[in-house]
Amino acid sequence: MSTTPERKEVTIYDIAKALGISAATVSRGLKNHPAIKQSTKERIFEQAELMGYRFNTFARNLRMKRTHTIGVIVPRLNSMFMSDVLAGMEKVSNESGYELIISQSLESMEKETKNALTMFNSRVDGLLVSLAYDTTDIDHFKRFIDKNIPLIFFDRVFEHPNCPTIIINNFKAAYEMTCHLIDQGCRTIVHVTGSLKRNVYAMRLKGYKEALADRGIQFREDLLIVNDLSASDGIRTAEQILGMEEKPDGVFVTNDTCAISCMLELKRQGLSVPGDIAVAGFNNDPSATIVAPNLTTVEYRGHEMGKVAAKTLINLLDGKADQGTAATIVLRHQLITRESTKTRPRKNDLPGNDLKKQR
Amino acid sequence: MSTTPERKEVTIYDIAKALGISAATVSRGLKNHPAIKQSTKERIFEQAELMGYRFNTFARNLRMKRTHTIGVIVPRLNSMFMSDVLAGMEKVSNESGYELIISQSLESMEKETKNALTMFNSRVDGLLVSLAYDTTDIDHFKRFIDKNIPLIFFDRVFEHPNCPTIIINNFKAAYEMTCHLIDQGCRTIVHVTGSLKRNVYAMRLKGYKEALADRGIQFREDLLIVNDLSASDGIRTAEQILGMEEKPDGVFVTNDTCAISCMLELKRQGLSVPGDIAVAGFNNDPSATIVAPNLTTVEYRGHEMGKVAAKTLINLLDGKADQGTAATIVLRHQLITRESTKTRPRKNDLPGNDLKKQR
DNA sequence: CTGTTAGCGCGTTCAA
DNA sequence: TTGAACGCGCTAACAG
Numbered sequence: 001m002s003t004t005p006e007r008k009e010v011t012i013y014d015i016a017k018a019l020g021i022s023a024a025t026v027s028r029g030l031k032n033h034p035a036i037k038q039s040t041k042e043r044i045f046e047q048a049e050l051m052g053y054r055f056n057t058f059a060r061n062l063r064m065k066r067t068h069t070i071g072v073i074v075p076r077l078n079s080m081f082m083s084d085v086l087a088g089m090e091k092v093s094n095e096s097g098y099e100l101i102i103s104q105s106l107e108s109m110e111k112e113t114k115n116a117l118t119m120f121n122s123r124v125d126g127l128l129v130s131l132a133y134d135t136t137d138i139d140h141f142k143r144f145i146d147k148n149i150p151l152i153f154f155d156r157v158f159e160h161p162n163c164p165t166i167i168i169n170n171f172k173a174a175y176e177m178t179c180h181l182i183d184q185g186c187r188t189i190v191h192v193t194g195s196l197k198r199n200v201y202a203m204r205l206k207g208y209k210e211a212l213a214d215r216g217i218q219f220r221e222d223l224l225i226v227n228d229l230s231a232s233d234g235i236r237t238a239e240q241i242l243g244m245e246e247k248p249d250g251v252f253v254t255n256d257t258c259a260i261s262c263m264l265e266l267k268r269q270g271l272s273v274p275g276d277i278a279v280a281g282f283n284n285d286p287s288a289t290i291v292a293p294n295l296t297t298v299e300y301r302g303h304e305m306g307k308v309a310a311k312t313l314i315n316l317l318d319g320k321a322d323q324g325t326a327a328t329i330v331l332r333h334q335l336i337t338r339e340s341t342k343t344r345p346r347k348n349d350l351p352g353n354d355l356k357k358q359r
Numbered sequence: 360m361s362t363t364p365e366r367k368e369v370t371i372y373d374i375a376k377a378l379g380i381s382a383a384t385v386s387r388g389l390k391n392h393p394a395i396k397q398s399t400k401e402r403i404f405e406q407a408e409l410m411g412y413r414f415n416t417f418a419r420n421l422r423m424k425r426t427h428t429i430g431v432i433v434p435r436l437n438s439m440f441m442s443d444v445l446a447g448m449e450k451v452s453n454e455s456g457y458e459l460i461i462s463q464s465l466e467s468m469e470k471e472t473k474n475a476l477t478m479f480n481s482r483v484d485g486l487l488v489s490l491a492y493d494t495t496d497i498d499h500f501k502r503f504i505d506k507n508i509p510l511i512f513f514d515r516v517f518e519h520p521n522c523p524t525i526i527i528n529n530f531k532a533a534y535e536m537t538c539h540l541i542d543q544g545c546r547t548i549v550h551v552t553g554s555l556k557r558n559v560y561a562m563r564l565k566g567y568k569e570a571l572a573d574r575g576i577q578f579r580e581d582l583l584i585v586n587d588l589s590a591s592d593g594i595r596t597a598e599q600i601l602g603m604e605e606k607p608d609g610v611f612v613t614n615d616t617c618a619i620s621c622m623l624e625l626k627r628q629g630l631s632v633p634g635d636i637a638v639a640g641f642n643n644d645p646s647a648t649i650v651a652p653n654l655t656t657v658e659y660r661g662h663e664m665g666k667v668a669a670k671t672l673i674n675l676l677d678g679k680a681d682q683g684t685a686a687t688i689v690l691r692h693q694l695i696t697r698e699s700t701k702t703r704p705r706k707n708d709l710p711g712n713d714l715k716k717q718r
Numbered sequence: 719c720t721g722t723t724a725g726c727g728c729g730t731t732c733a734a
Numbered sequence: 735t736t737g738a739a740c741g742c743g744c745t746a747a748c749a750g
Contacts, residue, residue: 011743022721027745035719057481058421059743062726065368067417069460077449078662083442090436090463094474099460099481101428104449115453122416122458231645260649286590290619290650303437370727381737386729394735418727421742 010053019047070313071119071127072102073112080285081302088306096314107133113140126150126313131158133195150316154309156198164326166309168333170200173298174207176335177252177280182215184343186250186278192225192237193254204254234261242269249277256281260291263340278341293339300333369410378406429672430478430486431461432471439644440661447665455673466492472499485509485672490517492554509675513668515557523685525668527692529559532657533566535694536611536639541574543702545609545637551584551596552613563613593620601628608636615640619650637700652698659692
């Protein structure tokens, strides 16, 4: 069962010599080129197997000027959403013969810039990016665009004519969630969200505002909280809410991590959820069904987003799609209502009725 | 602000020509070779910058026979623990100038084998592996070992003289947890774990057994449940427990996902936790502090494990450590007791006292 | 159907 | 301190 450790790398020349044919023929045979006799192909494969031959990717890349490698830059690797995204990407690219080089910006534009340069230098065939929290422009991706290296943004995107984007309808999702809260009887709804530089948070805020407007509720600056949406931000948010003069009756947080820690802190301080205050999140993390009460949230499947992003890129790379069509792909989302917003028994008082009670 | 899109790749020849020197000099200059005059170096760097030169990694690799790339094969990307591990690996390798190629086996040995081959063909400099659920041997990694390509196992490891392993003391952790449950008054403790082919689960079972033995409690086959430790397995486990004639008073599940869903189902069926039955998990996932009651578990930080694994490999690759020293590195773990095991008020009845009551 | 030839871009002797 | 020349392994033209 013990193979002798191969000493030196076997090349197509070695196998050509062994077979008394030319290296070119071997190369073609290995690639299943149509213009090679079946019998020779078989001999080649057999000999290759026998000698323990393996492709030399470098040489191949050097010739082909392609790496079959896709770069991925994400804010963080360790979030449930992102690992779902990556799992989806890995699946698709692996099936299509591409490899993934993954790096994280840790929410810093500086690191994102460094990562982009590294990716550029390692000659990735294309790039999949979700932007860091504080990224203000995409000059650091300019080299890719200039060189026509496909660049696709997903989730946290930047609008650019050459770059396809994969997103969900964040506006609509937030609109629906806000309406849901209002329908449950909430009138004073706090909105907790992330950096408004990022489309996802900006659009969700917009959806929130528009829902309020449509239902005749005045938007109030003092009910808007912008932070990093971390678990500790959730606790701080709860404190802020408890400190407000007029007690809010709803909180809409734009991620589940923060929503859950906020909700738990509110409960710890004696509020009942959803009795005193309804809480809604975003993402549908597994924790949403673990916490009590279960969290109302927006389903937002990373796995699919990852698959679509990778697929879109690979189609571009393999010439199955046109560079010109830098489309925006909008994936489906879904409002999932759970106990954390199943509020007061007071029946659907028509929204219009108590408008004047607000503010 | 608009750079003209570079048309063709600039090489060291181009910059040599532009400077009226030879390509060899440029090559050396770029590498900061000591035998090059400072002034020439400066001219070279300047010109390189000017012309937008970038390394050609392929050519370099082709010459050097190194890729500065590390392969990673994990069971799944989308678990909190694993994404933590990857984040740690990414950090370390990025800082040391290595890139990560990541793939998942989806718990299947077949896919793991395919991934290993891909990694081999893309000439990774080294490999970091955590084994799939059903992997029975490591013949698919033999090529790496034969070729002296460093191969490091972490978490779910395989003992091999040439392969360093990074683990925690699973035996001790499980031993401690079992003792803790016993100290809390539990006498009939169900143990729920994963494939015993994997060291992590085998060792935990061993720790559980030894703790029972040391406290004079008889191990019972019928209290051992082996499954995939998924959330749905947790529910199934709860049903099994509820169906047992003699009701157990403790459950020790070897991951948090499964422990939590099991606990929630037990509660849903009317049991009180920890009143009727104590529940303990393993991993200290974020959910452990979200669920009610908070879950007692074993802290087991993936981030550190990822960093150590990557660091160990890179030291090997950079020649800072010897191939010969294929050590086993054991990371620290910590028992974290929370409400889910703070059991019955009945005071510490001395363990020895009611041994005979068992079975 | 197969062989010959000529690079891809870089690092490295060996000479100068 | 620098240059000339070669080769890493593969593929694409261009022959035959």
